Amino acid sequence: MELTPRLRLMNWLVHQGLTGLSENDLLRGFCERCRAGGMPLSRGLIFIDTLHPIFEGRGFRWNESETNESDIFEYGSTSSGDAGQSWRRSTFYHMLQNGHDEMAIDLADCATLDFSMINELAEKGHKHFVAFVHRFGEAGTIGEMDCFYSYWTTRQSEGFGEHHMAALRDLVPVLGLAVKSAAQVDIARTLGRVYLGRETAEQVMRGRISRGVTERIKAVLWYSDIRGSTAISERIGPDEIIPFLNDYAQASIDAIHDAGGEVLKLIGDGVLAMFTQQNMAVAKRAALRAEHRFRRNLNALNARRAGEGRPTTSAYVGLHVGEVFYGNIGSEDRLDFTVVGPAVNEVSRIASMCSSVDRELLTSQAFRDGLDAAGRNYLVSTGRFALRGISRAQDLYTLDPDVATDEVVAGKYERYLAS
Structure with a gap:
């Protein structure tokens, strides 16, 4: 992805983050513009923890073709049960435990890896996987919302390549900032509805x-x-x-x-x-x-x-x-x-x-x-x-x-x- 479309995408993310575009639309617009700029994305998934009385966080998916998956998902506590076990098998948990910000996996050679999702992605024809964890500072943390998580795949057998990896390293943090901005608005509205009431919260907001x-x-x-x-x-x-x-x-x-x-x-x-x-x-x-x-x-x-x-x-x-x-x-x-x-x-x-x-x-x-x-x-x-x-x-x-x-x-x- 060349510098000019990369800068255009950054500007688009900043503008849409300021105008309040939803997380799902931010992800879709990001992926479509990446592909238009020459990056061979086949799938993108992002999620971020939140401050909610029921859900631990929300996630969003994008695929290059139609699937039966929902574009938006919410998840409960990952501290115990099946959700906790799945979380501890994830690449993101491994990255947090080992202090990594980035992790790339060749999906053609992942049979020996005991990470959740990886084999399923390989079976669906994705060839290369890269995950990022962008941590927030103490002043930017709200409740459990302390990281922006994302992974990206391509169907190209040679993977993303260093040029595309450099573009992702530049672009994903900007996407994370826009998503965090939208998530904070969601948190404010949720807290208002939960503690003040529906109409009262709208009055305050x-x-x-x-x-x-x-x-x-x-x-x-x-x-x-x-x-x-x-x-x-x-x-x-x-x-x-x-x-x-x-x-x-x-x-x-x-x-x-x-x-x-x-x-x-x-x-x-x-x-x-x-x-x-x-x-x-x-x-x-x-x-x-x-x-x-x-x-x-x-x-x-x-x-x-x-x-x-x-x-x-x-x-x-x-x-x-x-x-x-x-x-x-x-x-x-x-x-x-x-x-x-x-x-x-x-x-x-x-x-x-x-x-x-x-x-x-x-x-x-x-x-x-x-x-x-x-x-x-x-x-x-x-x-x-x-x-x-x-x-x-x-x-x-x-x-x-x-x-x-x-x-x-x-x-x-x-x-x-x-x-």
Whole structure:
């Protein structure tokens, strides 16, 4: 690959890295331009560790011809199990262990090598393999993201040759820098969604981070709380507490997200969420849909946990509607993007009343009144109650018991929620 196309490719990588091209498109554009410049690439694979609660990292593939392989793959922990064994057999692990940055293998003579992937590549007609590990400095490391890994193959029997190797040595680090830039954006968005919530993260990523900047919105508020969690936590072993809390949090968060809600905060074993729509009746129906899905999730979860001999429980849900302030609240160096206002306090108090009236769902009158006639018919009064810390008593409503006991009513309710 001559100097001029090499420089053009470097410039393209820098430009696309600045504009935010995805990792997959960066790899494809890189490989296509390498081939157009005379480099006989037949396959390229890159991967980079990340900071994610589930995946250890993400990888990307390119092939000169169509294959059944996915262009993008994600991988879990490589510290144990089959993934760990495969990682320890990889060329990259060997390179890290021995302090190598580059490793070339003649695939025509690799039968004695015990590296994963190598024999498979040879069987597919690739003749020469070269792998690179580009390490990040301490200041450039985020979590496990401390290296950019890549390998490249050619079908030419003579291999890449020193001229092509020199081009790869120049170009791959620039590709790595562009991929790292894209991966860091992915990490920022992931951390935002995981710790702040979907819509809240988007607000922050769009630059709404100034202290005291809020907007006044009308929202349907959800507060749910695990039933008897303190007593259960005292009975089970310490190593079971977090899995217990995680299982029931997952059941509620999945239901809220599936119905279009936004989880704002996890408060111990409680979940604060909101549903917003221009038409508040639509938002209220979405909240009821989430509550219904939450119960189904709980049934499935409890069946699984009971089969495993692990403790089970249920949950209380309070639903309310009101005006709240949504935005940045806190000190100069520690902000929380959340909702505040009397309605937030009220919804938590409503949820706390569930145990007193022995109902798993309670809604305020304001929530019920905004529903259409069909929706109001499914909510029945439990009485008027004084809420702790709230100046005025409130009428509270729960789901008509017939929804749980009468199949016909249950079917009508499900069709109402789906409409």
